[in-house]
Amino acid sequence: MTRISVKVDGTTxxxxxxxxxxxxxxxxxxLGLTGTPIGCDTSNCGACTxxxxxxxxxxxxxxxxxxxxxxxxxxxxxxxxxxxxxxxxAFHERHALQCxxxxxxxxxxxxDLLRENPHPTSDEVRHALEGNLCRCTGYQNxxxxxxxxAEASEQGVRA
Amino acid sequence: MTEQIVEPEVGRSRPRKEDARLLTGQxxxxxNIDAAGMLHLAVLRSPMAHARIDRIDVSPALERPGVVAxxxxxxxxxxxxxxxxxxxxxxxxxxxxxxPIAVDEVRYAGDPVAVVVARDQYAAADALEAIEVDxxxxxxxxxxxxxxxxxxxxxxxxxxxNRCYDWPLKTGEDFDAVRERxxxxxxxxxxxxxxxxxxxxxxxxxxxxxxxxxxxxLYSSTQxxxxxxxMLAVVTGIPEHKLxxxxxxxxGGFGSKLQVYGEEAITLAVARRIxxxxxxxxxxxxxxxxxxxxxxxxxxxxxxxxSEGKLLGLKVDLLVDMGAYLMLVTPxxxxxxxxxxxxxxxxxxxxxxxxxxxxxxxxxxxxxxxxRPEATYAIERIMDELAAELGLDPVELRRRNWxxxxxxxxxxxxxxxxxxxxxxxxxxxxxxxxxxxxxxxEQMDRNDRGxxxxxxxxxxxxxxMCGLAPSxxxxxxxxxxxxxxxxxxxxxxxxxxxxxxGTSPHGQGHVTCWSQIAADVLGVPFDDVEVIHGDTxxxxxxxxxxxxxxxxxxxxxxxxxxxxxxxxxxxxxxxxLEASEQDLEFAGGVFSVKGSxxxxxxxxEVAFETFTAHDVPDGLxxxxxxxxMVDPDNFSYPHGTHLCAVExxxxxxxxxxxxxxxxxxxxxxxxxxxVEGQVHGxxxxxxxxxxxxxxxxxxxxxxxxxxxxxxLVPSAADLPDFVxxxxxxxxxxxxxxxxxVGEAGTIASTPAVVGAxxxxxxxxxxRDIRMPCTPERVWKAIEEASS
Numbered sequence: 010m011t012r013i014s015v016k017v018d019g020t021t022x023x024x025x026x027x028x029x030x031x032x033x034x035x036x037x038x039x040l041g042l043t044g045t046p047i048g049c050d051t052s053n054c055g056a057c058t059x060x061x062x063x064x065x066x067x068x069x070x071x072x073x074x075x076x077x078x079x080x081x082x083x084x085x086x087x088x089x090x091x092x093x094x095x096x097x098x099a100f101h102e103r104h105a106l107q108c109x110x111x112x113x114x115x116x117x118x119x120x121d122l123l124r125e126n127p128h129p130t131s132d133e134v135r136h137a138l139e140g141n142l143c144r145c146t147g148y149q150n151x152x153x154x155x156x157x158x159a160e161a162s163e164q165g166v167r168a
Numbered sequence: 169m170t171e172q173i174v175e176p177e178v179g180r181s182r183p184r185k186e187d188a189r190l191l192t193g194q195x196x197x198x199x200n201i202d203a204a205g206m207l208h209l210a211v212l213r214s215p216m217a218h219a220r221i222d223r224i225d226v227s228p229a230l231e232r233p234g235v236v237a238x239x240x241x242x243x244x245x246x247x248x249x250x251x252x253x254x255x256x257x258x259x260x261x262x263x264x265x266x267x268p269i270a271v272d273e274v275r276y277a278g279d280p281v282a283v284v285v286a287r288d289q290y291a292a293a294d295a296l297e298a299i300e301v302d303x304x305x306x307x308x309x310x311x312x313x314x315x316x317x318x319x320x321x322x323x324x325x326x327x328x329x330n331r332c333y334d335w336p337l338k339t340g341e342d343f344d345a346v347r348e349r350x351x352x353x354x355x356x357x358x359x360x361x362x363x364x365x366x367x368x369x370x371x372x373x374x375x376x377x378x379x380x381x382x383x384x385x386l387y388s389s390t391q392x393x394x395x396x397x398x399m400l401a402v403v404t405g406i407p408e409h410k411l412x413x414x415x416x417x418x419x420g421g422f423g424s425k426l427q428v429y430g431e432e433a434i435t436l437a438v439a440r441r442i443x444x445x446x447x448x449x450x451x452x453x454x455x456x457x458x459x460x461x462x463x464x465x466x467x468x469x470x471x472x473x474x475s476e477g478k479l480l481g482l483k484v485d486l487l488v489d490m491g492a493y494l495m496l497v498t499p500x501x502x503x504x505x506x507x508x509x510x511x512x513x514x515x516x517x518x519x520x521x522x523x524x525x526x527x528x529x530x531x532x533x534x535x536x537x538x539x540r541p542e543a544t545y546a547i548e549r550i551m552d553e554l555a556a557e558l559g560l561d562p563v564e565l566r567r568r569n570w571x572x573x574x575x576x577x578x579x580x581x582x583x584x585x586x587x588x589x590x591x592x593x594x595x596x597x598x599x600x601x602x603x604x605x606x607x608x609x610e611q612m613d614r615n616d617r618g619x620x621x622x623x624x625x626x627x628x629x630x631x632x633m634c635g636l637a638p639s640x641x642x643x644x645x646x647x648x649x650x651x652x653x654x655x656x657x658x659x660x661x662x663x664x665x666x667x668x669x670g671t672s673p674h675g676q677g678h679v680t681c682w683s684q685i686a687a688d689v690l691g692v693p694f695d696d697v698e699v700i701h702g703d704t705x706x707x708x709x710x711x712x713x714x715x716x717x718x719x720x721x722x723x724x725x726x727x728x729x730x731x732x733x734x735x736x737x738x739x740x741x742x743x744x745l746e747a748s749e750q751d752l753e754f755a756g757g758v759f760s761v762k763g764s765x766x767x768x769x770x771x772x773e774v775a776f777e778t779f780t781a782h783d784v785p786d787g788l789x790x791x792x793x794x795x796x797m798v799d800p801d802n803f804s805y806p807h808g809t810h811l812c813a814v815e816x817x818x819x820x821x822x823x824x825x826x827x828x829x830x831x832x833x834x835x836x837x838x839x840x841x842x843v844e845g846q847v848h849g850x851x852x853x854x855x856x857x858x859x860x861x862x863x864x865x866x867x868x869x870x871x872x873x874x875x876x877x878x879x880l881v882p883s884a885a886d887l888p889d890f891v892x893x894x895x896x897x898x899x900x901x902x903x904x905x906x907x908x909v910g911e912a913g914t915i916a917s918t919p920a921v922v923g924a925x926x927x928x929x930x931x932x933x934x935r936d937i938r939m940p941c942t943p944e945r946v947w948k949a950i951e952e953a954s955s
Contacts, residue, residue, distance in 0.1 A: 029290075038288075043200035044193015046419070048368050049452035053876040056368060085193040097191045101183050104841045107849060108675030109190030110368035110419030116191070131889070139883040142876075144368050144420050145675050147848030147913075148884035 013077040017042065018086030026073045032066075033057045035073035036083060044085035045113050048142070055141030058114035059083045065121035067114075067140070084113035087120075095166040096120055096158040105154035107145035115141050119155045123168045128159055177684035177694055178904070181841035184680040185699075186673075189417075196416040198372035198389045203445035206374070207236055209435055210292035211448070212282040212299050213457060214274035217310075217528040217869025218323070219303035221272050221281065228298040229284050234291030237442055238284045238299065241271040244437055249403045251493070252428055254395075254648040255500035257524075261333040264324040264526075266493040268403070268430035268437075274303070275323055275492035276530050277870050278457025280430055285438060285446060308528045308869035312466055312487040315525050323492055323526040332490050332524030333499060337506055340581050341517040343472070346481035350472035354553045359938050360465040360542045362489065362863035363856075364456055364873075365535045366881050367674075369419020371459055372449040373432050375439035384440065385412045388432055391421040392712035393672055395649070397704045399428040399496075404436050415702035418674035422853070423534030424459050425674065426714045427496050431458070453875045461863055462535020464489035465502065469509075469546045472517075477558050479569045481517030482581075484509050484546065490524045491531035498533045499524050503645060504633075504715075505539025507582040511547040512591050512631045512807060513569040518581040528869045534714060536853050536914045537632070544630045548919035549926075549936075552627070556930060562627045562923075563595065563604070570629065577900070584633060586805045587900045589833065591629060594895045598809040598831040601891055607813050607827075615931050620819050623826070624928025626812040628920035634908030635720030635804035635901070653717070654709035655725035656795035657686060657733050661779035663772025665690060665697045667729075670710020671722035672702045676910065677842045678718060682726050684838055685904070689730035690771055691757025709797070716806070716908030719838065724902045725798040732794035737774045740792060743785040744769055744777060804899045804907040808832035810916040814924035818932065821947030823859065823925055825888040832912050833895045836905035840894075843909050847892050850913020856882050857914075858921035860940050880940075929953070 010025040017040060024039060036042045036059070045068060048056030057068045060082040068081075087094050096116050099105070106112040115138065122129060122137040129137065134155045135148065143151060162168040189195055226238035251266040269280045282299050286292035307321035314320055315330040323330055347353055374387040384406055390396050393413040401408040418425065431448050439446040450458060468485040488502045502522045510518055555565040571578045573590040580586060599605075604625070611623040637651030654670040667686050671678055683697040690697075700706050711721075734754060741759035742749045745767050752759050760768040769777075774792065777783060781790035810830040816823050830847065837843050860880040864872040873879040880886075898905025918939070925941050926934060933953035937945055 027290075037200075041202075042193075043197070044195060046195070046197055046369065047199070048370065049876045051452065051875045051877040053881075054368065054452070083193065084191075088192050093191065100191055101187045104181075104183065104845045106187060106190055107677070107845060108368060108418070108420040109186070109195065110197070112190050113193050135884040135887075139885040142368065142881050142883060144366050144422070144853070144881065145849045146845060147850075147852035147890065148887055149848045149890055150845055152884060152889075 011074045013074055015076045016080045018083055028072065028074055030073045031069055032071040032073050032076055033068040036068060042083055042085055045083045046110055048110065053142065055118060056111050056114040058117040058141065060117055065118050084116055095161045095168045099154040099158035099161065103150045103154035103157060105146060105150040111141060111143040115143065115151060120168060123159055123162065127162060131156060177687045178838050180684065180839065182680055182684060182694065182839055184677050185683065186677060186679050197369055197419060198374055198387045198416055199449045201374045201387055203376050206445040206447055207285045207287060208289040208292045209283055209285050209438060209446050209448040210296050211280045211431065212296045214270065214277055214279040214281055216274060216303055216305055217277050217308040218306040219274050220306060221270065221274065221301060222304050223302040224282060225300040226282050228300060229295040232291065232295035232298055234287040235295045236285045236287065238282065239438065240282045241267060241269040244269055244434065245271055247405050248433065248437055251403060251430055251433065252399050252496065253494035253498060255497045255646065257335050257499045257503050257646055258333045261499060262327050262329060264327060264493060268433040276528050278530055280434065283434060283438065285442065310527055310865060310869055312489055312525045315527060323528055330526045332526055335503060335522040337520045339518050339583060341481065343481050343483045343517045343519040346472050346517040350480050351475040352554065352557055353470060353472045354550060354557055355470040356550055356553060356936065358467040358469065358546055358549060360463040360467065360545065361939050362464040363462045363535055363861050364863050364879055365422045365424035365459065365462055367420030367422055367424050370450045370452055370455050371425065371429065373435040374445065374447045375435050376445040377439045377443055379443040383410045384436060385414065386432065386436055387414045387416055389418050389425060390415050391418065391425040391672055391674055391714055393702055393704055394670060394710040394712050396428055396432065400433060400436060403433045413704045415672050421674045422536040423462060423538055423714060426534045427460055456874050456879065457530055457871060460495055460531050460533040461491065462532060463542060464532045465542055467542065467546045469550050471550050471554055473554055477560050477565050477568050479513050479515040481515050482510055484520040486522045488522060488524050489527050489529065489532055491527060491529045493531050495531045495533045498531055500647060501532065501534055501539045503539065505543035507584050508540050508543035508633060509547050510581050511544065512571055512629055514571055515581050529865060536850065537911045538715065540632045540911065541854065541915045541918055544628065544915050545919045548628045548630065549923060552923050552926065553935065563599065566627065566629050585802060586631065587802060588897045589631065589805060589807050590895060590897045591807060594807065594831045594833050595629060595809040597893060597895060598811050598829050601893060602811040602827065602829040604811065620817065622816050622818055622928040624814050624816060624924040624926065626814065626920040626922065626924030626927060628810040628916045628923065630916040631805050631807035632911060632915045633803040634716035634806055634911065635800055636715035636717040637803060638801060639799050650799065651711060652797050652799040653711055653721040653725045654795065654797045655722065655729040656793065657729045658793045659733060659775035661776050663696065663775050665692055667697060667699045667726055668707045669699060669701045669722055669726060670707060671718040672710065672712045676718060677839065681719065681838045681842065682723065685723055685726045686730045689727060690733060692772060716910040719906050720804045720902060720908045721798050721800055723906060724904055725796050727904055728796040728798065729794050732796060733792050734771065736792040736794060737771050739788060740774050740778050740784055741769045744783065800901060802901045804835065804901060806832065806834045806907040806909065806912050808912060808916060810920040812920040812924045814921065814928060816925055816928040816946060818950055821943035821950065823941060823946060825921065827891065828888055829891045830916065831893045831895060833897050834909040834912060835899040835907035836896060837894065838906065844892055846909045847913045848890055850911060851890055851917045852882060852887055854914040854917030855887060855921050858918045858939055858941060860886065862940050
């Protein structure tokens, strides 16, 4: 067992964890943060994407011990006092989710994209999100939502 | 009192009520569910396609840390019935026994052989490797034609054959006679590769037992909580009234969760045996073996026509891969397609035979479209081939044969009565959005120049049968249940509304759309309506969600139930307003007396007055709640025209979809934004079959494309932007005029894409490319044609 201290969605947790424990299982099974789902076992689907110290990562590809001293943000840490972020709102308004299973990962990946490239083209959005699979939407409304969130952020809305 | 003015809800692009929790991670997926003392179940699966189990010993697993119990198939066999097949399509169908967990023989790689129950999922997974199994390999059965030969090894040796059934359909003139006099005949063989549905949420089951009273609650990632409850009661012997099934948030299905799975029965049986809550969640790779596959069929298609391109007849022979067992509706899937091979065309002769074949692979069953994409592919592809044979433009050939808009209702050669449609209008709109003539000119120019990048245009003028289904038709097709749907509406004392539906959404947006339908009829605000679903206790009657049925049958039930509420409320309102019912008008949620505009009551006020029951008419039951069940008279028939332009690099085989235009006619539209989303998603899956996806097996029967790293589910970078539009010819078979939209995109798009690729390469001699049209296959097809 290894002792870690990690801040998740604003709360600091100190835990003893097995070295093999994946971050996604730590979040879901130990912290009860089930907002981030698991969609595959080969790091292809991206459903479990979270933010680790300002970078989006697939939390199935990170060990919990690697996050010692780090800050993690999940989809559950985005909205403040019930106020959705620009991306969450854009996903809602543009119908960028159907079953919603890929949505947490998709939003976390899109958030990372907009941080690095605040004004992406539609092609850039498609390529930036290619590690996140969606089976429902055909992606078109996801692309629209990300572009519209980018536009809104120019007007000062938090992406 | 203020007047309620409610804009019509039906037709508005309402953002969805469902989104709030999905966007913020406040979800209730089955795998999120925890219960005090819950144990985790893991399944040991056969590593071989076909083998006899000589010996199995689970006891070493019990020594592993954290393990609470372990069971072999034999240990669980007592009291466990066969998994059900609800659609034995012929009287003499071969129906093998299907134990939820194999006892003495495994018949596909992935067949369950033992389970371990442990305190956490890691311990359960670790302990599987301690189980000892001796397998004696048996020959795999993989080739559909070879499987029918007399000397073929058998999947089910007790049945003496791999032939599951033969299902013939013959209408109109004899096809042999038609072939004799036809000036042109074209015959082709098409392969519908196996597909893996890939709902983003893997399957999961949680069972919480109340041992003292013998009651069980089963949560499952399912499309069919109601059907599942009945079937699990039969399989496990738990009385139906002691079993509650809940479909919590369900992350997509596409047919793959229209099933009664072994793991559902096993988890229930184990929880019952040990008296503690048990959870099973599949990994994605496990799901590739254990969750049913779709498609998997060889199609021999022959079409006969005059030299002017007038269709005379169609003959279709299908060899369909059932996989190792018959699951819930496995044999019925090609039958759902059987009536659709003639498509939108008039002809005088149609013959079809379906042969179901057992193989040692994962069972097949419903996958988005279920039989109808296969049918549409065959007819649309062979129409292209016929057009090429006749030297006609493929759109022109279709024009010469389709049912004219003035000919509806029209009974097709397959015996379906298409109630409405306008193929001309959808096609004209699509051609114009696509810029058909200009693209044809560019194509010709590239061909003339001998460009290494060719352009092709694919056309798909499809129709489909949706709104499953009239119960009597299901009876005639030997399906074991009906096709009705139920809705009930509760008017709460404060005027808020609960709609209880028997449909079970998993991404479609029923909560939003049923709210829109109810709000319109009742004249209450959209936000005052809540929709309850997916729990056999809270929504006790239902036939669930599949086959583009939910809006057509379930939405119609909501509409009728709401009308009944209004009629009941009218009696109370008349009494309160001291007027006769005939003198009351109802609009925008308000009852008013004709000629006395001040005498009025809203339906929400009537709900409160009914609740208090202080002043309701004598003899009236103090309730304005109402329920309704719809059993449809006919299917619904969405249609449309899809056009696809593909560039093909003849030097690399690489394809690029340059534009995709579709004009769909799904009847009246409740929520245009949701309809567009359904079309987008459907297109993605149909295009994926054309270009990317295939469940590949090796010669031993191992699934080679066994992980998401090996099976290409397309990403955003692999798909184009779509241009979508609609025409609107209302269905005449239901009062909403709706036709269903869940499967249209998938049904239409596959032939449009493959047709475009073949069209691009036809000048080089290419006539067909087997799906998925990977760069390698495209390149090889070009090489073969040129040599």
